[in-house]
Amino acid sequence: MQRKIFIGIDLPFQAKKRLAQKLEKFADLPVKWIDPELFHVTLLFLGHIENEDVPDLCERVREAVADQPMFEISLNHIELGPDPNNPKLVWASGESNEELRELFARVDKAASSASVEKKTFRPHVTLGRLRHYAWMTLGEAPVIDVEMNLAVPVDAVHIFESSVEQGRTRYFSLEICPLQ
Template sequence: MPRLFTGIEIPPDITERLSFFRGGLPGARWIEPSDYHVTLRFLGEIDDMIAADVDAGLREARVRAPLTVTLDGLASFGGDRPRALYASVVPTPELVDLQEEHERIARRAGAAPERRKFTPHVTLARLNREASPEAVARRLTEAGVFPRLTFTARRAALFSARTSRGGGPYLVEAAYPFADADFELDDE
């Protein structure tokens, strides 16, 4: 069974800009730009009934306007044991509200509560032990000034993650358009 999560897709022009930060860090497994996303609710390996209930809940969710998403810097998770390099996302009230709605839907469907605090981000690389805190700090410094990147999210999606090392490839299993949104990322 695939692992599932809900999230927001990153448009191609933003993925291209983020891909410029790839490389230059020993111990990094770089995420494919086509797999960049903002996770709203990680579900993990759940049974088909819970997955169907999550899907139904997302389809019935309140109508919301497209939302502005802004990426504003590079950072890492893990402190003295860095485990991921990411682009941070500004936690606007609209984005936090969307995430909280996905959390409620997941819980109503029977998924265990999420224990981690929501820190919106786009994972750029997963790091192993070779990526020392010093090397990560050096890479963040060498990256220079991060230009604020902004886009309009016009839908949320239910993604599946195929079993692999470091995640990906991620596939959109279902999409949930926001109000007045005719968004088709896959039409290339």
């Protein structure tokens, strides 16, 4: 059996709440909004992993991040992305600091045998996915450009399983790998 796995940083409740509040004025746009409970920063999407390989993956990631000091990241902009000229998402983007780049490198190396996604890491939280056809029929594209300063503590890395239950996406934290 396979499980759909990704590695990420879970956001604290207050950060999720603040992001959701910032989105209220865009509620009528043709966007499939993500449930705020699911807001996270993806470090690495692994795709489908064999069930028997998950414990080894968890152990490798846990060991890789165990001596990484805790730190903060800053989410500073809600915008269309990844390409504002051909958007697919509404996301909260952030700046990549040295600590985050180090954490990403450790996680990427620990999961290297399982990783299927080899993209440049851009820290962000996906807030919604554009309903492409409805978006294209709007005529003039709406502007989504919200400045903010949201500090997010990073004290652990989560290994998540993604599944769909009763038509709703759910993420389950299979392993919490604490930082130092």
